[in-house]
Amino acid sequence: MTIAQDGPATTGRGLEIENLVVGYGKAIVLHGLSLRVAPGEIVGVAGPNGAGKSTLLKVISGLLPRTADRMTFDGVPLKRDPVAVVGRGVVHVPEGRRMFANLTVEENLKVGAIGGRVRDYRAARERVLALLPTIVPMLGRKAGLLSGGQQQQVAVARGLIANPSLLMVDELSLGLSPSAVASISASTVATCRELGTGLLWVDQNITILAKHCDRLVLLRDGVAEPVDMSDRDALGSVYF
Amino acid sequence: MRIAFNRSAKLAGAGAAVALALALGACSGGSPGAGGETSGGAVAEVGVTADTIRLAASQTLSGPGAASCAPSTDAAQLYFDKVNDEGGVDGRKIDFEVLDDGYDPQRALANVRGFIDSKFAMVGACGSATAAAIYRTLSDAGMPFLFPTNGVAEVVKPASPGILQLLPLYEDQTASMVRYGFEEFGSGSIFVVVNPLGEYESAISRAREVAESGGGSFVDSAVAQLGTTDYTPIALQIKEADPDFVVMSMGGSDSAKFVNALVDQNALPRSAVLGTSASVAGSFLSSYNTAASDKVYFGSAIQLPPSAENECTQLLAGGDFANDPIALIGCASAQAIVEAIRQTPELTRANLLATIESWDEEDISPGIFAPVSFSATDHIGLKTLYVVQPQGTEFGVIAECPYSEDENADASCTPAG
């Protein structure tokens, strides 16, 4: 497998966040969170429901208002505008797959490419399909008719086709069987590594994160704490 | 610019009142201030001063009926302006205020309530429903209501004090037109289509009576709201029923839409389409399909084209409403009002009414209206109905029919010279 010519640059400083504060009205969800994702790095964020994991990704994507001392990608501040963020090569695969159910898989991929302003759709499509060949047989089917696992695969592909430097995945394991989780996690991580794309992966399932990620942080009480991945008990304690 | 308003005083008074009401509402404080209008000096009659006569009208200036109604008061205004330019009536200028009622009876009544205490007389405007709404109030107040375009019998039959109209009722017109049609083409079957103008039921039933007593038959009738967009279904019904005559009492543009639908569906009746004066309007001329011209006969209150000698013809020529029969009616009615005022020795409401009731074959607007006659018991002035046909962009008289409220009057029509 070869990396396509227009693959993402692996230089730069990646994502840098310092002292991020986010709230919904009076309810503060993130209290001064700091986080870095180096180019090409695969970082897992664990935490229970409601800890603010999805909020974190939405904030990076520019969907929510926030205050932060620093929120940059490759040294340049990220705007509060999804269009601009995607343009910078930071692409969000939302929780629950969010397929365009009445569109075919091919069309779903196209939408990803349109949003990512991919110039050569053919090439982008070839590159992603080469790495995620399981999608090929589904291309003509309506996305809504696929199983959850298949949809998750398409959702990842739809994100990757925009040629991101950093892919952000929210709850890859949501509602999937262990075997599906295992295979999709493996293929997603492998693809990201192959393309040199950074991955910020948020999940409730800490073990799957621990298995695949370079680094793991735990979201608790609105801040990110590093987790020692070699300590099984520490992993288990996340939910206690 | 069509209507001059005289409202600055009221505006200021009302402004103060509203501001105060709002202020009171917001903080329940404040003190009362001056507001409202103070009435003029001691004059014998409401709305008449040494140098002014205040007239008013409530007119349909907005909404679907506006186009066919507004020209009548606009033309009246033009005539009053002319009279004022020439020095007024016995030294008094005519001040004419027109308020919009949007063909809404309640609004018309509200307008009238505002007029009763400040205006001398109401100038008639468009609209049977509005006339029906306001006539009692006017009659009770003794305020003259001069020459409304009205089709509701109860407004003038029996004669209500103060309410005087020139135009025959639509029901009498449909009856006359059926009589005319049968005289011209021989008796046959009729299909009646009406907009709810005035008492449309009696418009249908009178046409039916005349048809049946004249040896013809009545096939069916249809009622369509004013402003109906698509007359195709009714045209189809008529095509199916295949009558000799279609009798209609409809507004100007509705008439045109309906006639066009008849043409499109090849549904024109064998003999003729007979209509009332409601169809005789500029809005018909501007939009009817000329393929129907020689089958269409309308009853008209006025002579068309009007005599070039008449002041109104000259006044309106070249303007926006040249050739618009409604404008002609408005102007000619204004002529009649001015004439009545001139003839009234001491200008009070009662004297004015007495003057008009005494008219017998009075030629108030020669070359437009036929001579008019009123009496204490007869408050409909015109006794002649012109039969007109659309000819290109204007109507032309082809016959004159005597019109009478007497059902059994059997005088026949005479072709126009």
Added chain:
Amino acid sequence: MGLYISAAISGIAVGLLYGMIGFAIVMLYKSTGVANFAQGTLATLGAFVAWALVTDAGLPLLAAIPIALIASGMFGVIVYFVVIRPRASAGNLNITVRTLGLSLLLLAVMEWRWGALAPYRYPTIVQGDGIQIASVVLPAQTLLIAGVAAVIMVLLWALFRYTRAGLSFRALAEQPDTARLLGLRATRLSAATWGLSAILGTIVGVLLAPSAFLAPSMMESYLLFTFTGIVLGGLTSLPGALLGSVIVGIVSNVAIVAFSLEAGVLVVFAILLIVMAVRPQGLLGKQEAVRL
């Protein structure tokens, strides 16, 4: 029987006009969640613009119409940015009522500018007697309406099916948040949708005016039937809007010839209530899941 067939056929023609208006309304509803009560007035305005170009500027009709289409498209975009977009967070009902206010404003302006002498005879694009099938006459205008409706439907279908903009629109209509997350320019698309619906409106206005005569309130009675058609078709279904409208057109016309004009309105209202009571999702719509 021939009478009813004729009525049904003329009903299809009217229904297609309702349908095109309905199509534009559903398109906006799907992509922005707003029921556009100004759609009819936009149509009338477009027809007036074309008419003014013919009578005041002396252009031939076939030159005036394209200009009017472009102008109305631009106007639709302006409306989006001036009336709809500011404080869009006020909620869908607020914005829906804004469209009602817009409709009143446009109506008032048209009344003021052109109302005095309305209605106007409108120039037709096609001349001729049309064709006769058995006892049914199909006027040339009706044939034109059917033809234009067919062409527009094909064009729109192709637009949605094959173009980037169409695909973006469908994505946005289905999952607005996700579409934005993927970097689609939602604002631009919404503005374009407003422009497109204004253009569709103008087409309908130009087609309707020769028979209904051009007047500011020309579309008023159409809007109710259009909305009924939309509810019947299923609120969010584009083909449903067309189907529902055609059914409404046929049923009302048949009811009119069978009974009276009032019955036509009554029957359509009955359809509306029955659909709402029995099949709230409409003929082609999908049942919305309740989210807690």
Added chain:
Amino acid sequence: MIIGDAKNRTLVPSLVIAGGVTVAGLALPLDTSLEYTLTAAIVWAIAAIGLDVLVGFTGQVSFGQAAFVAIGAYATSALRIHLGLPTPIAVILGVGATGAIALLLGSVVVRYRIFGIATATLFFGYLVVTALMGDVLRPVFGGANGLAVPEFELVGSHGKPYLILVCAVLIVVVYLTCSLMDSQTGRALRLVKSNEAVAAAVGIRVSRMKMLSFVYCCILAAIAGVLYSGIVGYLGPEGFGIKQSVNIFAMLVVGGAGTVGGPILGALLVTILPGYLLRDGHISAIVFAAVLLLFLILLPEGIYGLGQRVGQWLVRVFPPLGRLSRRRARAAARSVRHDPDAATGTVGGASRAVDERPEAEAGIPALEIDGLEVKFGDFIALSDVDVRIRAGSVHAIIGPNGAGKTTLLNAVSGLYVPSRGDIRVFGASTRGVAPHRIRQRGVVRTFQTPAIVPDLDVLDNVKLGLDADEKGSFWADLLGRVATRRRERALEAEAQWALDAVGIDESRRSLLAKNLDLSEQKRVEIARGLVGHARLLLLDEPTAGLSVKQMESLGATLKDVHARFGLTIMVISHHIGFILDIADEMTVLDYGRVIGNGEPAEVLARPLIAATFMGVEAEAADAPGATVGTEGA
């Protein structure tokens, strides 16, 4: 949401507005025309207040309000004219007839979302005008020519006497409406506005409340119609068309929705500005539309909201004013607070002691679920689920996201109808039982995202847990404090007690609920569950989004409540620590199936469960439902 949040305690400002208008109308020397316009404006204000109840407080919409004004006006007038009935009887019958028609139309349209209701009411408005003009009703209503209305006895048809009548009616309407909106019924309407599903789960018959609101709205329209018929003296169909309905809606928008007093100001502006000040039809139409648009875009809260903001600004600029208003608020609070016996008296309160739960001894489980299956289309969300919850126990439900936990709660509270299986609450099956009835059996649930009414204060939110469904209290609620003082005091006491129980500080209880933080909102929701005979408490992820400390304190609260009142609690949570802390038993769900059941620590120790829930890698090939996930879109 709908046009802004509704305001609270609008009685005083609204009465001030109504009174101010009355005083201004009677004291100022108005000319005939302005007097008429003012009287008409007040009449329309009454119709607009009705619409406010429907739109501002219940979140529904009607574009056919003028049609109901017409029905009220025509029906009353026809009865007076044709049957010669005395005016009071004619009014009662006429208004009653309007209510009946509203009931019929409402029963169809309230089930629909805004688009449908808007279309149907708009169409109805058109139809009423068409029918009034038409042939059939012509002998009764006069068709297009209209109907002349005889003057009313005593007050005539215009002038000050009539203005006094209209103002008196306005003040009564304002009083009744404000009372109703600040009562249990009003709170229930607001919950319906903020979330229908939650309202159903709290025990409110949603459709019925919507109907109530719709009928109330139309009744006020009918009353306005009666007054209008008197002042115009003449009824014609044209004046009640769609345009007038839109006008009434505009009064609401311009004045401020959800305020009661606002529509009066709106009616004054909308009626007097075009009707009197700008007499040119075209200019007034343009100004009217432009004003409406400006309000919608720039000031959606309307004049009332603007006034309130100005008031707040004044308080900031002149602090003494603020002290004054705070003192008043405190006085108001004192007048209803602290009646320690009231709670036990009427509503229940401390009466729920463990020993009053005979089923606990009889061994009847609080909840039994047998072979439950829930389907959405082709997707099976729950299949063959068996759960048994001992009365008086705390039972946890855990499982990965998407396992069907919330679906299970929804099925128990009746929001979802199972396709198979049976659910028995305290021994009685809930098959075919409506959500509000299940709530009446003592099943209370909370939602993952706190389902509170943002525009009500904390206390009022908690009161919603008590008999929020109207149940005959409507008439008492209409009369306001006079009739409901005792009940309100009891509700208040009960709510205070529940807030004490969940540990919401007293100083926070008079805040609007939207101003609380997440953990407080969750407590408020639990407090709402505690009041009103809760026996089985269903908690959906009460811990989500809470900090560790907040979680600990919530756990303590739950344990306390459980111990004191012997409630049965079914709780969904992801926090194993929290569950181990409070739960007696636990059920693990995965792929809509039960994969484990028993004592929490023991269940968690099972390797399969650990693998599923915590994702600890296991050789889980034999896990149930190991086919590739089937959750549809």
